[in-house]
Each structure stands twice: as structure tokens, then as C-alpha cells.
């Protein structure tokens with residue numbers, strides 16, 4: 001039986017980037033708590049796969065192919081969810097990262113990295129938050145929005161400057177939107193992970209580098225997608241009922257040490 005203290009049973013939860021990684025894990029976790037999950041991804045086949053997995057386990061889910069950096073597509077997403085489920089209770093702004101941009105210091109940085117990082121992380125968060133908030137306010141839903149930032153937004157992010165700046169923006173915007181939506185009873189919070197042990201990390205980083213990253217973390221292991229999913233669930237649920245405008249570090253204690261954040265292999269060399 002789902003625990004009533006969590007309060008997510010039957011709630012409509014929209015998760016962006018639900019096709020893989022953290023979003024996929026979050027979709028599974030919310031479904032396990034009885035939520036109706038809307039799996040959103042620019043890759044429609046991945047979104048379908050996430051929704052089918054939940055349905056196969058007896059849960060309720062729908063898939064929507066959406067590029068969350070495009071205003072008209074985000075509007076269509078909100079309309080599709082409202083038509084199917086009648087409300088949006090929780091919105092999870094998980095899409096982020098910086099695509100295929102080449103890490104570089106400011107001396108060599110290509111403007112396309114800047115534009116891509118701001119679009120993927122900040123613009124998407126703004127567009128979806130606005131759509132979620134409007135849907136909630138119009139229907140009197142006292143919902144929750146959870147943004148996903150990164151430890152890169154907390155400290156200098158050498159060679160990944162645009163990504164760090166965008167994630168710092170996500171954390172700051174979380175506070176502003178929380179203040180703006182508080183009178184409507186809508187909570188807005190943020191989860192900021194350290195490097196996550198996603199299949200993508202496994203494929204792109206050597207085992208040596210992953211071990212080095214794990215060793216820098218006080219809990220002596222990498223952050224798993226499930227760790228982040230549980231932090232997101234906490235911020236979306238009744239367990240955090242009096243918490244708003246906050247960023248929860250999901251980093252195994254890394255941010256409380258003087259260690260620098262573990263670096264991706266392709267961004268590490270400038271650190272010496």
C-alpha cells in the first residue's frame with residue numbers, strides 16, 4: 001500500500017527528459033508511489049518506452065514527444081496533459097546538460113556552447129515552469145515544481161562555464177518562481193546532483209575516471225540516477241510540505257568538503 005504521508009497517489013506528474021537517465025528513474029519512482037506519469041522526451045520512442053515500462057508494471061502513464069526548448073511544443077504538451085488527465089499536480093524540469101558542445105575555457109569557448117546550455121537548462125525550465133504554473137493556478141491546484149540543477153552551478157565549472165552559469169541560473173530562478181507562486185500554494189524547489197553514474201557516463205568515461213570521481217565524494221560512491229529520483233520525489237511530495245525555494249544538494253557530501261567537483265574526462269585537463 002502506498003504510504004499516505006508521501007501523498008502522490010493519483011497525482012499527475014509531468015517529467016521532462018523521462019526517456020533515460022535521471023528522468024527515466026524518476027518516472028519509475030513516481031509510478032511506484034501511484035502517480036500518473038507523463039513521460040516527456042524530445043525522443044518520442046524513448047518517451048514511449050518509459051510510459052510502456054510503467055504500464056507493464058500496472059501503473060498509469062502517457063508519453064509525449066516534446067522539445068522543451070520550444071514554446072509552442074511546451075504549450076501543446078500542457079494542453080495534451082490537461083486533455084487526458086484534467087490537471088498537472090507536479091512538474092519536474094529534468095531536461096538539461098549541454099549536448100555535444102565542446103568543453104573549453106573562456107579563451108576558446110564557442111558561442112554555440114553558451115546558447116545551447118542556456119537553452120537546454122534555463123529556457124526549458126522557464127517555459128515548462130510557466131506552463132505548469134498556469135495550469136495549476138487556473139485549476140486551483142496547490143502543486144509542486146521541481147527543477148534539476150547541478151553541483152556545477154554552485155562552484156566554478158572550469159571548461160563547462162555556460163553549463164555552470166545556466167545551472168546557477170536554475171537555482172536562482174527556483175527562488176524567484178517559488179516566491180511568485182507561494183501565494184497560490186505552489187511550492188518550487190530544486191535538486192542539485194554531483195556527477196551521476198548514468199549509462200551515458202559509463203559509456204563515455206573510463207572506469208579509472210569514474211573511480212577517481214567516486215573517491216572524491218565523502219560517501220565514497222557515485223551518485224546513481226535513483227538517488228536523484230528519490231530527492232526529486234521528496235521535493236514533490238507531502239514530505240516537503242513546508243519547503244519552498246530551496247536547492248537540495250544530492251552529492252554524497254561533496255559540497256561540504258573543500259574537494260572540487262569530480263570532472264568529466266573531456267573537461268578535466270584544464271584543471272591540471
Ligand SMILES: NC(=O)c1ccc[n+]([C@@H]2O[C@H](COP(=O)([O-])OP(=O)(O)OC[C@H]3O[C@@H](n4cnc5c(N)ncnc54)[C@H](O)[C@@H]3O)[C@@H](O)[C@H]2O)c1
Pocket residue numbers: 016017018019020021022023040041042043046066067068069093094095096097120124148149150151192193194195196197198200201
Ligand atoms: N549526468 C550527470 O552527471 C549530471 C550531473 C549533475 C546534474 N545533472 C542534471 O540532471 C538532469 C538529467 O541528466 P541526465 O544525465 O539523466 O540526462 P540526459 O542527458 O541523459 O538526458 C535525459 C533525456 O532528456 C532528453 N532531452 C534532451 N533534450 C531535450 C529537449 N530539448 N526536450 C525534451 N527532452 C530532451 C534526452 O532525449 C534524454 O532522454 C539534467 O538536468 C542534468 O543537467 C546531470
